[in-house]
């Protein structure tokens with residue numbers, strides 16, 4: 001029987017395991033509609049994702065010139081709309097479920113470290129039936145620090161065993177987090193990244209989840 005060394009693999013969520021842009025965009029549009037303001041574009045919303053919901057909402061409000069003093073009230077409104085509707089149009093990227101199944105079957109320890117708040121994160125993981133794969137889940141409001149601080153990533157790894165560590169993510173924030181945490185970064189190139197692949201520090205890049213297992217086996221060999 002083929003032998004595999006056991007690794008700890010931590011995943012980012014938005015733009016890595018799930019394409020959540022349509023539901024994040026819809027919550028922003030509902031929030032703006034509640035004060036009679038036209039929505040930002042989907043492309044704008046996409047470019048605002050990565051640092052958590054308070055930053056996303058702040059960037060949306062800046063883009064439409066809403067008084068920043070209204071942010072607390074509108075942030076609460078965004079959270080309400082997103083909590084009510086976080087999975088309608090959200091999808092797992094192709095191959096994610098099979099890859100998580102296969103990595104678990106090989107004995108790897110899996111964790112999730114996202115800047116999305118923990119409540120919608122857990123709702124989404126349960127909705128897609130992938131919550132059972134993760135031994136550790138840290139959200140953007142689980143600790144005082146969020147990515148790109150290394151703390152949440154280290155905290156996630158600390159809850160896992162495994163000889164080697166890998167962080168799988170899609171964005172500038174994830175690349176910076178991996179660098180800050182001194183963990184190899186495996187970059188999914190089909191998420192919400194804005195910077196060219198070559199300009200972001202990474203150990204390996206992949207555009208299809210069916211390639212991830214091979215990447216990890218090759219590195220761990």
Ligand SMILES: O=C(O)COP(=O)(O)O
Pocket residue numbers: 012013014015048049050051052053056113114115116117140147171
């Ligand atoms: O909530 C965000 O802005 C980004 O979430 P992520 O860390 O899962 O990409």
Ligand SMILES: [Mg+2]
Pocket residue numbers: 012013014015016050169170171174191
């Ligand atoms: Mg992401």
